[in-house]
Amino acid sequence: MRQFPRQFRLPDLTAITGSVCELKSNPHIHEANNSSEAWFKSIGAYHGENLKRFLSHRFDLFAELSFPDAGQHHLETCIEFFFWAFSFDDLSDEGELQAKPEEHEIGVKLCMSILYDQVPKRTGFPYARMLEHIWRRLKETATPAVCERFAKTAVEWFDGQLQQGSNRKMGHMPTIEEFIPMRRATIGGGMVEAMIQYSLDIDLPDFVFEHPVIRAMSDATNDLMTWPNDLCSFNKEQADGDYQNLVFVVMEEKDLGLQDAVDHVIYMLSNRVAEYVALKQKLPSFGPQVDKELARYLKALEHFVQGTVVWYYSPRYFRDIDVSDKKDMVIPVFQK
Numbered sequence: 001m002r003q004f005p006r007q008f009r010l011p012d013l014t015a016i017t018g019s020v021c022e023l024k025s026n027p028h029i030h031e032a033n034n035s036s037e038a039w040f041k042s043i044g045a046y047h048g049e050n051l052k053r054f055l056s057h058r059f060d061l062f063a064e065l066s067f068p069d070a071g072q073h074h075l076e077t078c079i080e081f082f083f084w085a086f087s088f089d090d091l092s093d094e095g096e097l098q099a100k101p102e103e104h105e106i107g108v109k110l111c112m113s114i115l116y117d118q119v120p121k122r123t124g125f126p127y128a129r130m131l132e133h134i135w136r137r138l139k140e141t142a143t144p145a146v147c148e149r150f151a152k153t154a155v156e157w158f159d160g161q162l163q164q165g166s167n168r169k170m171g172h173m174p175t176i177e178e179f180i181p182m183r184r185a186t187i188g189g190g191m192v193e194a195m196i197q198y199s200l201d202i203d204l205p206d207f208v209f210e211h212p213v214i215r216a217m218s219d220a221t222n223d224l225m226t227w228p229n230d231l232c233s234f235n236k237e238q239a240d241g242d243y244q245n246l247v248f249v250v251m252e253e254k255d256l257g258l259q260d261a262v263d264h265v266i267y268m269l270s271n272r273v274a275e276y277v278a279l280k281q282k283l284p285s286f287g288p289q290v291d292k293e294l295a296r297y298l299k300a301l302e303h304f305v306q307g308t309v310v311w312y313y314s315p316r317y318f319r320d321i322d323v324s325d326k327k328d329m330v331i332p333v334f335q336k
Contacts (some may be wrong), residue, residue: 058316127220
């Protein structure tokens, strides 16, 4: 991989995805976040400065923009889902399990026990306790199909994390073709889709999600979330010595410098937006009732995409950089 320059340019990614995805806010965010933040603090996964730093990442803003039409109770569950997913992800990405995939696997098995065992293993592992709470709330109102989808895609997320951890430990750099489907898993796109259904009590039959156009749209929206994440997070990750990121995969495979790799991923993103628009034109009809629910689901999915990309411009990835003007930002490469 080539040596990094001192800085790089990044255009406004929210403008690229915003050409097809609408931004909207949830009016219940303050009440919901107060309740969810108190719950998260009671779990004890973080303390002191670590807790303060984690909460500074503004998961409340993320939920406000990503689940804009959810009621307060459902929005609380969505915020708590973010707390669990990001804290568990950080545990493997930059925490005590980053270089210990074997111990990470033990944590994964404890979480899977919550989802699949009739009598889950009792544990003080805070991330399993968080998931147990979220799983219980999910099952209160979500359909069995949504719950099954959440559990199945959680396993895919766990597997993707373990594979990424193994790649990181072995220093293995996958190809672009290998990386993209793995990255869809590690961002938790399938769980997100289940949470979107839960947030609005959407009930869609399985055959809808099995249709090739809907599956292709799911892959596209996953990429519209994931590739901007990699563009915004690679600076933080390279400073942490983590190169499991699409920008670095492109640098390695195409033998490009950092700016050219960033530009190439932006080109890929713009093309992906165009492909998503083309897929929407091919949307099949499943009958009036199903079509109505599907339209609600797809609009909510687009809300999630745009809310996610806007949230990426946060201290979590940009530290103290002023991101108020996103157009053609010049960003210093962080020191390790």
